[in-house]
Amino acid sequence: MKISARNRLKGKIVEVTKGATTAHVRIEVAGGAVVTASITNEAVDELGLAVGGEAYAVVKASDVMVAID
Helix, strand or coil: CCCCCCEEEEEEEEEEEECCCEEEEEEECHHHCEEEEEEEHHHHHHHCCCCCCEEEEEECCCCCCCCCC
16 A cells, blocks of 8 residues: 555454444554544445454544643
């Protein structure tokens, strides 16, 4: 895979929940954190996404903020 986005997190799909038109795909990344993406049901089918499969969570934003406690 080649992509220009720098914020890509490789992980394992732990849940795929389809709704009427949109699905929530939960990907467990390094350290046990879980990232949830909302994508179309059509995209889930086209990509063949299923629990246990590997996928990347790709974050693309014009601004990235940093916070501390």
